Amino acid sequence: MxxxxxxxxxxxxxxxxxxxxxxxxxxxxxxxxxxxxxxxxxxxxxxxxxxxxxxxxxxxxxxxxxxxxxxxxxxxxxxxxxxxxxxxxxxxxxxxxxxxxxxxxxxxxxxxxxTAMLAASAACGAPLGHDFCAINLSDNLKPWEVIERRLHLAAEADFAMAFYNPRSASRPEGFARALTVLNEACGDNRPMIFARNVSLPDQTIRIVPLPDTTPDMADMRTVVLLGSSRTRIIERDGAPIVYTPRSI
Structure with missing residues (x-):
């Protein structure tokens, strides 16, 4: 064989x-x-x-x-x-x-x-509909300084962002530090999406303005998306639609 x-x-x-x-x-x-x-x-x-x-x-x-x-x-x-x-x-x-x-x-x-980020994006609309990046927030294989620099640069470029491995029991402080960096770098109310167990029967989607987010909103079963400054929310009966326009 x-x-x-x-x-x-x-x-x-x-x-x-x-x-x-x-x-x-x-x-x-x-x-x-x-x-x-x-x-x-x-x-x-x-x-x-x-x-x-x-x-x-x-x-x-x-x-x-x-x-x-x-x-x-x-x-x-x-x-x-x-x-x-x-x-x-x-x-x-x-x-x-x-x-x-x-x-x-x-x-x-x-x-x-x-990927989880694409499934999460589809579950709430199209927040990754324009330029975006994905960042792993785990510092197991890279130093926190690299993560922080990438967060700053992604915010400066005004990317929508997808975050993997946001918060675990062994390193609960990392996501708190990331939120501090993002709030300082973005300085606006862009939406952050917490998609837990995406695509499974117990899936939950939570959409929260960036300044109102707290570290306990995420765990290792959560993929987190952050819109750009241009990301929009369409309010309607039922769950809102989140999307990022295709043009600038």
Whole structure:
């Protein structure tokens, strides 16, 4: 059997948002490798072996997947959202670059998924309808000084912004610091959107003016979007629509 590695995106939560390509890959895989809750999203079946591990073992997971592929296994490395957005694709390629020469000869593909920021944007309208950027607020792999500088520059450029990993139990202070920077840099009432468990039955969408936000509005199951100075809110019966115009 010829082995391969497919780095696949499981989308934000709802299996209906998987691509057909990803579904086909999971049907063909002999092994699934990934973070525990993401591996648990893949249904058990005969012939499929699951290899779940802790969130901070990305490189170990990548090395395990590549090793199994050299042994002829068909390995799906799963991420939530899109595997190329703060997820496993980069980890696998870091391992390939640093690993043995035979890993470079493997059949490796990245198969995209719907990111949490795109699902969150769709759930409330089109706040990312013009230029935007995505920033990971975790300082596990980069210093806070880099995060703060990027927040300032994004605000200066008047991007809409999407924030991943805003606040965890182990680092609750990071999002508070980010809000302080954003309030100082933006200085207006642009909307901040808190999308929790987006695409799942218990999804919640909360739209709050930036000055009224508090750190406890976000956790690790929340993706946070911030509009630009031009982002608009259309009030109506039911949930409002948030969008950023296409032109300046």
């Amino acid at each position: 010829i082995g391969w590695v497919r780095i696949v995106g499981l989308g934000p939560g709802d299996e209906a948002l998987w691509t057909r390509q990803v579904s086909d890959t999971l049907a063909q895989a002999t092994d699934v490798v990934g973070y525990i809750p993401y591996v648990n999203r893949v249904a058990d079946r005969d012939g499929l072996v699951k290899h779940a591990s802790d969130n901070r073992l990305e490189v170990d997971r990548a090395q395990q997947a590549l090793t199994m592929a050299t042994e002829g296994r068909r390995v799906a490395v799963v991420s939530s959202g899109d595997p190329g957005v703060f997820a496993m694709a980069s980890a696998v390629f870091e391992a390939v670059e640093a690993g043995p020469p035979e890993w470079r000869a493997l059949d490796i593909q990245v198969q995209p998924g719907i």
